Amino acid sequence: MTLGNPALLLHIALRHLTARRRQTLVAVLGVAVGVGFFLAVSAMMVGSQNDFISKLIDAAPHIIISDELRSPPEQPGLRAFSEGAVELRGYKRRTEVRGIRGWPAIIATADALPGAISSPSLSGGITLKLGGHDEALTIIGVEPELESQISSIDDYLREGRLHNLETTQGGIIIGEEMATRLGVRMGDVVAATSAAGNSRSLRIVGLFKRGQSQLGSTTGYVLLREAQSLLGRPFIINRIGIRLSDPYAAETIASGLEQRFGYKAESWQERSADFLSLLVTRNVIMYSVVSAILLVASFGIYTVVSNSVSDKRRDIAIMRSIGFSQADLQLIFVAEGLILAIIGVLFGWALGYGLMTILGSLDFPIAGETQHIPLDRSPRQYAIAAAASLTAGVVAAWLPARKAARVDPVDILRGAI
Amino acid sequence: MSADGNPALEAIALRRDLPGDPPATLVADASLSIERGSFTTIIGPSGCGKSSLLYMLGLIDRPTGGTLLVEGRDVSGMDGDARAQLRLERFGFVFQFHFLLPEFSALENVMLPIRRLGRLAPADGKARAMDLLRATGLDGKEHKTPDRLSGGERQRVAIARALANDPALILGDEPTGNLDSHNSQRVVELLKALAHEEGRAVVCVTHDLSIADASDVRISMLDGRVRSIERGKGNSAP
Incomplete structure (x- = not known):
């Protein structure tokens, strides 16, 4: 595989995108809206979950x-003849x-x-x-x-x-x-x-x-x-x-203490097993909705890159005749998808930040007190949104880009106008 | 890279079949040799296989049989990347339609092969592209995009781009097919000069007999076969 200077390939990809501003804008908006709402929704979901868990954890000892x-x-009889055929029933507990x-x-x-x-x-x-x-x-x-x-x-x-x-x-x-x-x-x-x-x-x-x-x-x-x-x-x-300093170690430590001293040692996880399983369901729902949003956003990228490949068949043939390799062509179009995704993610971050600021400023009176929506503003959510969008963008661009690499220059150079 | 005694291109029994039942033959048993410093034309009626032959000679299409030597080197077993690299380094193409990238200025189009090859520093590459545009009479139009150039100007930009990496071979597929006689004349003069003054091998497919008459070597084709190879009059071919 021989590859040209990445700056050159990037330059070509950028020119293709700026030549079709409207489509580029729509695809970028698709990603931005997907990322923005992912951030807002996940901030609320994760925020309320963290709030809930911290209430669960901290309301009572771990x-x-x-x-x-x-x-x-x-019973002493069982202990004495642990190997023997002894069965005791109906005895009164001390x-x-x-x-x-x-x-x-x-x-x-x-x-x-x-x-x-x-x-x-x-x-x-x-x-x-x-x-x-x-x-x-x-x-x-x-x-x-x-x-x-x-x-x-x-x-x-x-x-x-x-x-x-x-x-x-x-x-x-x-x-x-x-x-x-x-x-x-x-x-x-x-x-x-x-x-x-x-x-x-x-x-x-x-x-x-x-x-x-x-x-x-x-x-x-x-x-x-x-x-x-x-x-x-x-x-x-x-x-x-x-x-404990690490609440999540509670389960292990509790069973250790119980084994050693015999008394029932209950961790917060054991006490709240029903709530925790509820949270798992919630997370599954959230991530399916969010992946659907990102998937739809990646359709936009697919469309732009796919159109770009069909529009640029002639240019592809020209570049191939000049001596660009198949990998060059593929990379140019993957880069187009990646550029769309990156710009979309940046706008999406801004949108998500804005939405979180609005959500965070809302007041809710609960039990006579003003409460705010618990929001998780950790960079982790931003990173997840970016990673998911960039991956989706690359995959969405990679499919039509493969087509670009396979364009046979002969037919186009001979017959095209 | 030059004067090693080998012809620029040598084809031995080159063949191109299209798969099918029965298979169609585009080119059959084409054997020929293209010398450096010569201006060669391939002529023949439409569909005689002259373009197919040209695309095989230019490593854009792959022959289904026979042997092709580029400057003495057998390219039959080369993979796609190696062929692309060879095109980049040793070949320049001019097509009937200008085939410039529409989003790029004349200068950027000419710089494309230079940047892809990456042997010149950016400033040197730019200087070379400017020289080529000046040599093809496009002074002052470097920053225009193809849609703001006339047909003749576009074709000259295409020639400048074909020359970007100082190729040993220039291949043209009806390079004057879309030009008026004045511009056509100008392009032919340019191509001839590239062969005679700069020692490159220039091969053009053409319908225009006046161009064929001006060439050093004239290859006539019919029904996929090379019918004759004639040396033209008054030329400096070795």
Whole structure:
């Protein structure tokens, strides 16, 4: 294969394109619109997906170890005769004391992971009373210092902060709905009673925003030792939340911890498997729509290059007679497609950027707050759009360019006008 | 590259069949030799195979039989790229229609083979193209596109382009076929000068007997065969 100077071939390709401005413009616009809308749509899709996943990941700890076992412990008889023909049925399981045994060891192990932070907590049911009104509430006792590092509870608070639990004796954080039902506000005192028979007065030091499905309207936060004494279970915890530096390692680490300590360790992926499979479907839909757009854009390129090849059969024959090789001719027409795609991508980037700016400036009132569409403006999307368009452009141009290389100069030179 | 004793072109029993049933023969058993410094014409009635022969001699078409030597070198087994390279270096073509690239100026058209060959620096290539245009009487029209040139001017640009890489062989397919007698005369003079003064081998297919009479060697064809090869009068062929 012999090839001429690329600058010369490019020069010829450019001349062909500038000679047919209108078609060139239409093809470039096709690519630009395809790329622009790809960017806008994918920014929204990826943006909302990232937003969704980060909510999934950050609303609760990446790994939650609870005082449950996935399967009952093996019976001593089975353990003793593991090779023997022993079958046990209908036995009564030993009542385990609720709570995670040996939790300081688990926390030490988890904290030893690079970048990991773990926070122990105890949850249990209590009843809040105000006057003659009762409300059932699940309280979670936490160490605010640790808990605020592993989940973003503060973001969900309308009023107050998690640290208020430490600064106020007997503080509690409840949801706005619960507060409305009880008719209390920040700073008010309510009476709390647990099943263990302990009662206490708690002061409201924080309120969750409405509509936080992750937290629920019947959850409240108190200090860990407050929960332990109120529920009558000193030194006991029944949950360890772990935050990792890499959330996507959660699944592996969780199964490792579960194997080692026996307690159920649930990663955020396991908790949200249904949502994640939904996202896969969404992505498939998005990328099919987007590839369709880019495919249509590449039809424009195909048309221009194909027309160019048929219009230029004479010129092709002339160049062949001068001594241009078949590869030269093919490259000239592939270059035409590539030029169209490159210009289209540049305009498409600008269009996409513009669309994103418009989308990003829109305000949506949700749950009494102004929200913006979550957009992913990462360069990755720009790169994907460019790579897809350039590939489509080259393929679309390559098909007619092959025809150009195969033009037999003899017939044309002899018969043409 | 010159004066090595070999003729510029030598054809031995050159043949061109078109596939089909029965196969059609365009050229049969054409044997001839083209010398440097000579102006050769190929004449004959329409459809006698003279253009087919010319395109085989110019490596644009491939013979289906026989042997072709270009400056003593057998080109029968060459692949397409090697033939294209040889065309680029050693051949120049002039066709009946000017066959200039319409989007390019006269100067750019002439520079095309020079840039493709890539042996001259851009400035030198441009200077050479300007010299060629001046030599063909196109001073001041370098930057005009073909549609703003007259028929005679276009054909002279085509000749300048054929000369771009200083070829040993100039092949013309009815180079004057579309020109009036004045322009036609001018082109023939130019082609003759290329043969006699610059020592190139010039081969033209023509219908015009006055051109054939002016040539050094006249090859007549009929029904795909070379009927006669005559040396013309008053010439300087070796």
